[in-house]
Amino acid sequence: MKIIVAAIGSRGDVQPYINLCQGLQAAGHDVTLATNPTLCSLADSHNIKNAPVGPAVDMGEVGARLLAQSFNNMWIGMIRVMSLGARLVEEAYPDVLKLCRGADLLLATDTGRGIAEAERLRM
DSSP: OEEEEEOOSSHHHHHHHHHHHHHHHHTTOEEEEEEOGGGHHHHHHTTOOEEEOSOOOOHHHHHHHHHHTTTTOHHHHHHHHHHHHHHHHHHHHHHHHHHHTTOSEEEESSHHHHHHHHHHTTO
């Protein structure tokens, strides 16, 4: 089965999906991890086939900076980080859709978007 795993975010968001990809590969599936360009080397280090999607933004670094710039108001910082994450997912999805052509399954961290795209592609 050809599977695309779309995991976009910080290393903490993506790491569990690398483990999932390893398990799927071990089960004999053709798996591609679609992730931030800044995290492709992490996938490479675990022998996971990957494809860069969206802009090259290090969410861990940028997220920490946004929180620090929020004048010690955690809620403002979290809103800023979540807004950036949503924008990155939105920008990455055209690339994810291209990868899904010919795939049997899309697993996405952004559930609502993943369901809509999988239905649109009749997966």
